[in-house]
Each structure stands twice: as structure tokens, then as C-alpha cells.
Amino acid sequence: MTELRIRAATPEDLDTVLAFWKVAAEGTSISDDRDGVERLVARDPGALILAESGGELAGTVIAGFDGWRCHLYRLAVHPDRRRRGIASALLTAAEERFVRLGGRRADAMVLESNETAHHAWDAAGYAREERWRRWVKPLTG
Template sequence: MDDLRIRAATPEDLDAVLAFWKVAAEGTSISDDRSGVEWLVDRDPEALILAERGGDLAGTVIAGFDGWRCHLYRLAVHPDHRRRGVGAALLAAAEERFVRLGGRRGDAMVLDRNGLAQHAWRAAGYAPEPQWSRWVKPLDG
């Protein structure tokens, strides 16, 4: 795993990240567009964390901190790089960021239908909280 490089995304990475999510992520979000990701990186330049191996984008995670809670989104690993420590390295980097910022608890957004992701999150020490139900409202108008 010594050839794995973890770093924060820059504005120059955004088109590659959006294309990567179409291959590596389960489903898409209303925020998966250039302006949404650009806004994220502009607002919090360390939130979008990338993993690169051999110069190729191998994985991503968004580690958002709002001053109260630590939120993990878009943990995605390219199919050619799965089960090789990329996801674990991304989560370690996200958790280190949270600790550095004073965060005390991380939560992850995981699709109910994504069994592969649920397995990965459990292996990383995360567990669903049955007492919570996710309620959403799109704010796009």
C-alpha cells in the first residue's frame, strides 16, 4: 500500500471526480454536479479526500464537519482497486481530520440497497443506528 497517495482534492480534480463517481459510486445524488462539488471544495478545501495509486484516482470520501457532527459521504473505491486498503486509508484520513477539528463522532450516509458498502462500513467499525430514520427534502426549488 506504499504507492497509495492520500490528498485533498483541488478544483482541477473536479471533472475527474465526477467521472469517477459514475464508475465507482453506487447511485448519484442531486449534488453530483460540477457546481455542487466546486462549492464544497471552495467552502472546505480539505473535505473531499482523494486516494491515488499509480497516478490514477482509486477512491474518494467526503469528510464534512459542521462544527457539531462529522459526516462521511461518497466513500467510493474504483472496482479495480477494491479490497486493497484504499477505503480503509480514506476512512483513516477522514477520521484524522475529524479529530484534528475537534469532532467526536462520525456518521456515514449509506444506501440501504448497497450491501457491499454496508459490509465495508461494518468492517471499519461503523454500525447502523436503528433508532434514527433519515428524513430528506431536496432544496433545489
């Protein structure tokens, strides 16, 4: 495999990231648009982490920290590049970021129906907490 490069996304990457998620991410979110991701990168420039291989986007993770909790979103690896350590490298970068920021616990939001992702999170050492259910309300403004 070509050497993997891990780096923070820049505003110039956003269209590529959005197109990538349509191929590599399971499902979409109301915030998966240019404005939403642009706000993320502007507010927290290190939160959107990219993995590149051979000059192409191979994976992403959002490592958001609100000053209290560490949240992981959009861990996605291109289907043709899975099972090569890309997700592990992205999670390592995210966890290192959290430690630098003072975070003590990370959580991930994973679709209930995404069995492939469940196995990946288990392999990465994350435990599923059955006691929590998530309530979601789209915000309009």
C-alpha cells in the same frame, strides 16, 4: 500494489472526481454536479479526500464537518481496486481530519440497497443505528 497517495482534492480534480463517481459510486445525488462539488471544495478545501494509485484516482471520501458533527459521504473505490485497503486508508484520513477539527462522532450515509458498502462500514468499526430514519428534501433556490 502501487503506493497509495492520500490528498485533498483541488478544483482541478473535480471533473475527474465526477467521472469517477459514475463508475465507482453506488447511485447519484442531486448534488453530484460540477457546481455542487465546486462549492464543497471552495467552502471546505480539505473535505473531499482522494486516494491515488499509479497516478490514477482510486478512491474518494467526503469528510464534512459542520462545527458540531462529522459526516462521511461518497466513500467510493474503483471496482478494479477494491479489497486493497484503499477505503481503510481514506477513512483513516477522514477520521484524523475530524479529530484535528475537534469532532467526536462520525456518521455515514449509506444506501439501504448497497450491501457491499454495509460490509465495508461494519469492517471499519461503524455501527448501524436502526433507530434513525432519514428524511430528505431537495432544496431549490
